[in-house]
Amino acid sequence: MSIAMSKLTVPVFVRGLSILSTLLAKGEAHAAAAGMAPETLLGARLSADMLPLSAQVQRASDTSKFAAQRISGGEAPSFPDEETTFAQLQQRIAATIAYLESVDPAQLDAGADREIRLNWTAEGPVFTGENYLLTFALPNFYFHVVTAYDILRNQGVKVGKLDYLGSFEQK
């Protein structure tokens, strides 16, 4: 028994982004109720040299978008990181989900052996699609979703572990 690349990518990312959207909405409501300026919460960080909440959302968008693009070998829309409000970040998440759901599952399935080269340096790193997904894209995607959650908790927003886990896909 094994799982197709199309099932290991788009549904996993769409699920995580949907949860992130719910977390953000709870953050926005908390800020409003607490009299906190929205930009204060969106600019909150866990340490001075970590990215703030708004950028964690942008990176969750990009890590999932690039994973689908690279594994499928197709093209993806450009998102220039200009969001400064909760509404704009929700639009970014929605646009990312729309792109992910537009990717042909057959192209993703064909990507397990595709050579994937990150452009950090002239030489790479170079992955197979499978290694890229399991040792880079998924850990990186979860990093940004969890860190967004952790920033909200650190700022006193009333979200809990079940908000992060989301509804389960049961048998």
Place this chain on the structure above:
Amino acid sequence: MSIAMSKLTVPVFVRGLSILSTLLAKGEAHAAAAGMAPETLLGARLSADMLPLSAQVQRASDTSKFAAQRISGGEAPSFPDEETTFAQLQQRIAATIAYLESVDPAQLDAGADREIRLNWTAEGPVFTGENYLLTFALPNFYFHVVTAYDILRNQGVKVGKLDYLGSFEQK
């Protein structure tokens, strides 16, 4: 192209736990250099009602252990959450990795369709092995590894994103 359950579980968890071990070692060294009591860092939290660093490590151990146990349908050792020092937490991680590496890959591969019932309530939730892995076990495992990292960053420990990503499994 698809990926076997045995490759989606043990190597992913062993990799994450090994990274967690390195992060913990850097945290211990930081505490020693900064004159911070080890138990202060191990007891650090991102909010008053979140688990401290030591418990994030214990939960990363349990989420990976239970995933391998439930998907393979086998038995796993009991770890009673008695660790209070960095050395004990490193032993916990090592024991978890030893268990994970002892699980028969064929039993994991056979687990994609296995019925998995969590004992939170008499009724479930009930998953297939595949849905359990993708919508519960992996998100939960990454939650605890990332939150351990986030606690260390929040406490001023000099770890960075590349420590979290670890060495890449390249082509």
